Amino acid sequence: MTMTKYDGIKTFDELIEKEHGEIGTESRNQYEENYQMFIISEMLKEARKKANMTQVQLALKAGTKKSYISRIENAKGNIQLSTLIKIFEKGLNLKIGFTFL
Secondary structure (H helix, E strand, C coil): CCCCCCCCCCCHHHHHHHHHCCCCCHHHHHHHHHHHHHHHHHHHHHHHHHCCCCHHHHHHHHCCCHHHHHHHHCCCCCCCHHHHHHHHHHHHCCCCCCCCC
């Protein structure tokens, strides 16, 4: 039996720490940021599809550009919080809530 760098890892948190370092390190912070962006992108994509809207339709309704919707859905670039709220609330008629841990 060969040893791997994953031997002894029993939880997802231990795996993340092994791969990206402890909380507060630059690598871990970058991982967390990318993870949050991915979650937001998937939530927007799912909500838009559930509303049977194209990216163009959502952009028009929310008062933004299709390219901005596309960037968010593809987890690229930075998102302005005010624009994200506008997309969900004005464009999709949904409310956003935040939880801080």
